[in-house]
Amino acid sequence: MEAKTKDLWVFVETNEDGSPKNVGIELLTPGRMMADKQGGKLVAVVIGCGCDAAVKEASAHGADQVIVADNEVFKQYTTDAYAIALVQLVEKYGPLSMMIGATNNGRDLGPRVSSRLQTGLTADCTALDINDDGNVAWTRPAFGGNLMATILCPDHRPQIGTVRPGVFKKSEPGEEKAEIIKEDITVDPSDIRTRIIEIIKDMDAENVDLEGAEIIVSGGRGVGGPEGFEPVKALADALGATVGASRAAVDSGWISHSHQVGQTGKTVGPKLYIACGISGAIQHLAGMSGSDVVVAVNKDEDAPIFGVADYGIVGDLFKVLPVLTEEVKKVRG
């Protein structure tokens, strides 16, 4: 299709309570720069049920316009209902480009929408820019983070990309100045071809917010067993941090998958990442290289993790962590 505007869209996914998923708000930060370079408006597209909170937050974080489809049918995410709604909106307004947070749902929705629109999609971007010709330069990791590729979609509109959570920071909230457009979209129940039979909450996973964490303390193969996570957890508690883990620790069954950081786990971007007994396989680095400050504690001074660490201790984590925990407790009470 042809673009009807120079606008840049950010799809803001909502939770069941109508609040926005963090990544949708994060994407308004690079979105501002991109919309300005494209010469169009920054538009947040909110789909959900009772989602005033998401609309207000998008407005406060810099959207020029918020298009909202608020309907009971969108309370829980379904591929069919969301794809119908988003395609209908794109066809009506014709944005030049669109970003979707690369959550599980975003990665489910993106390819469905892009193939229905017969346009290009770049997955899991970690860097974004606008070229002089107005095309988005979508940069993403491939080969397990060994290689970065910059992708263009020159002849198809809209250009679509999914962007990893935690890569961009939310802007400071300001005045809510966005124009709000309510779109009445209904979806015939017979068009929704899946039904949710049961939701099994993992109580442990519920409490693991790696993507939103400011500090993460992670354990790897070097912790040696499930009990080896005790000093990791103790330091995390003292710092008010979230516990992460490498794939080696998760695969060994020492800690649940919800803690996993890396290519097959979560992508994180905390202010401080403390890697304990983690060698630093490229798949792990791919998940945490967005951290502001990296600390590594490892016995092996040749471990690749030291190559990305701002501060490294070559030593025994079982001796280092308790002392560090005590020092933190002294200051933080």
Next chain:
Amino acid sequence: MNILVCVKQVPDTTEIKIDPETNTLIRQGVPSILNPFDGYAMEAAARIKDKDPETKIYVISMGPEQAKAVVKECISLGADKGYLVSGREFGGSDTLATSYILSESIKKLQKDEGITFDMIFCGKQAIDGDTAQVGPEIAEQLGLPQVTYGLEAFVEGDELHVHKEIEGGKQVIGIKFPCLVTFTKPSFDPRYPTIKSKMAANKAEIPVIGFADLPDIDQTKIGLKGSPTHVKASFVPERKTGGVVIKEEDDEASAKKLFTMLSEAHVI
């Protein structure tokens, strides 16, 4: 029930190293493997066949001649028949073009075999491209409903019940046939082939579906020219350098020094 499993041969990305001299990927000597997520899709299909031996499992892969190896691997794991989609004209395809070629090939297979695939199973993503797009794009082009991030799947009457990984837990989703499901890593290990099943699979004929076998395919939608996205540049990511290594007389002293440095830098 007929299940089609879509698989890809990929380089083992855990074996990829970077040449420090040229700052490029060393691909030589890197083994080619069945994409692990596709292995989970194959296992999910095999488990359905365990319960209902009448189930037929078909396997399809797109790639060069040597990709027949992963099709044969799936046959050794319980698939009945395998196909390779291969052709010069398909080279350089992005995910949309790839899914279009696969969709057209699937339509042809259904016609030739006189069957409908009740279920199409794919891996969540391939570990080389990591896009997670081809599965949902095939579903869209064939007009099928989808579930992504599947862990296990069970046939229950006229529905497939898929255990799906979501943020903060699991969902059980009911989906009508025919459908497409992509699979992620389950809590169990996939089965291994036996020596006997491996030998039998090695002898299997793998018919090739080429460009000439798809007379209705729209040439403007395949290959490099038919792909909406193009790789403009690729580069090895910069790694941070110049970090501080703390190595005091003992670990306790190192820990205290680290704390002091982090405090001074206002990190904690």
